[in-house]
Amino acid sequence: MLIRFDDKALREKSMKAEYGLERESLRTTLNGKIAMTPHPFAEDKHIDRDFCECQTELITDVFDNADALLSHLGRLEDQVDEVLLKQNEVLWSFSNPPFFCSEGEIPVASFGKEQQHKNNYRAYLARKYGKKKMLFSGIHFNFSFQSELMQALYQEHLLKAPCKESFQSFKNQFYLDLSARLTEYAWLVVYLTAASPVSDPSFGFQNDQYRSVRCGREGYWNDFVPILDYRSFSGYIQSINSLIGQKKIAAVSELYYPVRLKPRGENRLSCLKENGVNHIELRVLDVNPLTREGIMKEDIRFLHLLMLYLASLPEKEFDEQKQSAAIGKIKQAALFENDDIKNEARSVLERMSLFVKTYFPKECAVMDFQLAKLRNGGSYAEIVSSIFSADYLNRGLLLAKAFQRRETVCANCSVFLPQRNILQTTT
Numbered sequence: 001m002l003i004r005f006d007d008k009a010l011r012e013k014s015m016k017a018e019y020g021l022e023r024e025s026l027r028t029t030l031n032g033k034i035a036m037t038p039h040p041f042a043e044d045k046h047i048d049r050d051f052c053e054c055q056t057e058l059i060t061d062v063f064d065n066a067d068a069l070l071s072h073l074g075r076l077e078d079q080v081d082e083v084l085l086k087q088n089e090v091l092w093s094f095s096n097p098p099f100f101c102s103e104g105e106i107p108v109a110s111f112g113k114e115q116q117h118k119n120n121y122r123a124y125l126a127r128k129y130g131k132k133k134m135l136f137s138g139i140h141f142n143f144s145f146q147s148e149l150m151q152a153l154y155q156e157h158l159l160k161a162p163c164k165e166s167f168q169s170f171k172n173q174f175y176l177d178l179s180a181r182l183t184e185y186a187w188l189v190v191y192l193t194a195a196s197p198v199s200d201p202s203f204g205f206q207n208d209q210y211r212s213v214r215c216g217r218e219g220y221w222n223d224f225v226p227i228l229d230y231r232s233f234s235g236y237i238q239s240i241n242s243l244i245g246q247k248k249i250a251a252v253s254e255l256y257y258p259v260r261l262k263p264r265g266e267n268r269l270s271c272l273k274e275n276g277v278n279h280i281e282l283r284v285l286d287v288n289p290l291t292r293e294g295i296m297k298e299d300i301r302f303l304h305l306l307m308l309y310l311a312s313l314p315e316k317e318f319d320e321q322k323q324s325a326a327i328g329k330i331k332q333a334a335l336f337e338n339d340d341i342k343n344e345a346r347s348v349l350e351r352m353s354l355f356v357k358t359y360f361p362k363e364c365a366v367m368d369f370q371l372a373k374l375r376n377g378g379s380y381a382e383i384v385s386s387i388f389s390a391d392y393l394n395r396g397l398l399l400a401k402a403f404q405r406r407e408t409v410c411a412n413c414s415v416f417l418p419q420r421n422i423l424q425t426t427t
Contacts, residue, residue, distance in 0.1 A: 001310040002177060003135050003153065005359045014311070015360065017304055019069050020062045023294050024137035025085065025091040025287065027054040028400070031095060032098040034135075035089050036107055043150045046076055048330070051122055051134035053107040056080060057090065064146070066300040074359055081404045082376040090400035093289040095196035095214050096203060097135035106131040120126035122155045125252060129220070132203070136214040137287050137296055141303055142262065144279035150174070161412045167277040172233040175277040179229040179259045180318035181310040186258040186284050187329040189306070190215045192370055193299055194334060195286040195380040208211060211381035212286050216334035222256050227329050230318045236261070237273050244269075258284045258330060280307075284330065288380055289396075291390075292403045305363055309352045337357050338379070 005011050025034035035054040043048040048057045054315040059077045063069040075092070084090060092098055100106065111118040125134065154170045196209035203213075209215045226243060229235035243249050248368055252260075263271040264278040283304065287294040333341050353367040373379045377386070387394050 001217045001314060002174060003149075003308070005158075005308070005312055007196060010149065010152060011359055013147065013152055013306055015146065015304075016064060016146040017145060017307070018062045018064055018144050019066065019070060019074055019300060020142035020279070021058075021060045021295065022142070023073060023287065024050055025051070025056050025058070025060045025294070026097055026135065026137060026138070027056055027089050027095070028092045028098050028397075028403075030088050030090065030397070032397050034097065034100050034104070034105060034107070037087060037089070039109070040083050040087065047080060049109050051109060051125060055109070055135075055137065057357075062142075064132065066123065066297045069295055069300065070293050070295075070323075073295075077292065077403075078406070083415040087402060090135070090397070090404050093294070093399050094222065094396060095137050095212070095286040095404060096199040097137075098200050098396060099200045100125055101202065103131040103422070108134075108136065121250065121253075125254070128223075133220050135203075136220050138214060138283065139285040139287055140406070141282040141295075141300070142279050143282065143303065143307060143309075144175075163376070169233070170262070171273065172276045174232050174262055175261055175280055176230060176236055178307065179261055179280050179362055181313060182280065182282065183210055183257070183259045184318065184322065184326045185306065185310060185348070186282070186326065187333040187341070188345055188348055189282065189303070190284050191341060191379075192287065192302070192373055193285050193295075193380065195288045195290070195384050196384040197381045198392045200393055206214040210334055211336055211379070212334040215284055215333045219331075220256055221327075222249065222254070225324050225415060227320045228257075229324055233277075236422075237269065242248075247381065258327075261346050278364070283387070286380075289384060289399060290380060292406070298366055301363065301366045305352065305356055305366060306353070308360070309355050312355060340376060346371070368388055 003010055003014055005014070027037070029035055034052075036056075039049045039053055039056075041056070046059050046061075048059060049055055050057050058073060058080070060069055060072045060076065063072065080091060108122050108131070109118070110147070136348060150171055153174065154167050156165060158172055166200065190212055194215065197210055199213060212219070213365075214220055218332050226248075227239070229239040240252055240255060244251065245257070249255055252272070253267055260281040260283065261272065261280050262281050263275045263276045265271060265275075285299075288296060288299075331342075332338055350365065351372050352362070353371070356363050356367050378384070
């Protein structure tokens with residue numbers, strides 16, 4: 001157990017956390033083709049691009065509540081839409097891309113001569129993985145507990161520890177242990193938030209097979225299963241260094257793993273080693289087209305509760321076999337028609353619900369929201385499939401244009417309003 005939830009003071013402190021989001025979206029033309037225009041947002045720390053020149057990445061500030069976080073994400077999207085409206089483009093609202101003819105028309109991001117290392121790195125990724133997989137978009141959820149809790153846990157630790165390690169060393173080990181647990185349960189997040197069951201035929205994936213293509217076996221993964229050392233922070237760093245030394249990956253940014261430990265500032269392994277862990281990054285969230293922001297407030301709150309639940313579990317080793325099993329289970333959860341995964345998801349959510357009811361009773365509605373996804377037709381993937389399978393490209397464009405007009409959908413997802421109005425209109 002990482003946190004003693006029978007301690008009321010610790011329990012109250014654990015509800016205070018910090019969140020940040022990185023949301024990727026492709027820019028497309030008004031007829032659903034990948035935009036070939038240069039990235040139209042100059043030096044803006046909140047609006048970047050990833051592999052593709054047309055892949056816009058919205059990077060929020062850090063907030064201590066979901067409402068403020070989503071409000072900032074919405075303002076960033078407003079800012080982007082104002083620019084794209086002038087150049088007859090929209091943000092695509094799905095993790096899977098729209099229509100494209102060939103990899104030759106996928107524009108690799110260009111950062112100019114002054115950042116040639118970024119250009120070289122993207123050229124390397126294109127050769128190694130192919131450009132098509134680079135079209136996947138997703139959401140990265142960044143999470144950390146506030147310092148008040150971490151300091152309280154550290155003081156408890158000092159009373160028990162035989163040696164007086166530093167606060168940062170304690171924090172590193174805490175987040176390392178939590179990240180191991182989160183990796184083992186990342187399949188549950190995939191199952192509950194998968195929202196990309198439909199793709200254009202040009203993408204070459206079979207519809208109705210995947211809940212989430214990008215998290216499935218044909219998604220964006222390394223060509224091997226990385227095995228990391230979770231026994232110590234120094235061992236974790238060394239295990240990544242070893243992968244780089246063996247030329248399995250070129251840098252820590254090429255570690256396509258469901259959960260990362262991140263330092264403050266630039267994502268470099270030397271920075272993580274020198275400065276320690278600042279937060280956990282969860283990387284398995286699809287862009288949810290049922291909301292303009294791409295993620296529901298209830299899911300952000302659920303992820304916080306999941307961190308608390310994982311912190312309540314007893315310690316156990318996360319060895320090679322369990323790591324391989326965890327990655328395999330994510331790929332299983334990304335598929336439709338898997339009753340075993342669905343039953344296990346229900347079992348975990350019921351245990352979580354009891355935990356939440358015991359320690360955080362005001363949050364029970366968040367768990368009810370997740371359990372409702374297990375009813376037939378209640379998951380994001382099933383709703384998206386029912387609406388967009390018949391005409392993914394055209395309905396996707398109607399949705400993107402509606403979101404550009406700042407129209408929204410029903411917050412509880414039980415009724416997708418554009419299905420009745422926006423998506424039944426003609427362009």
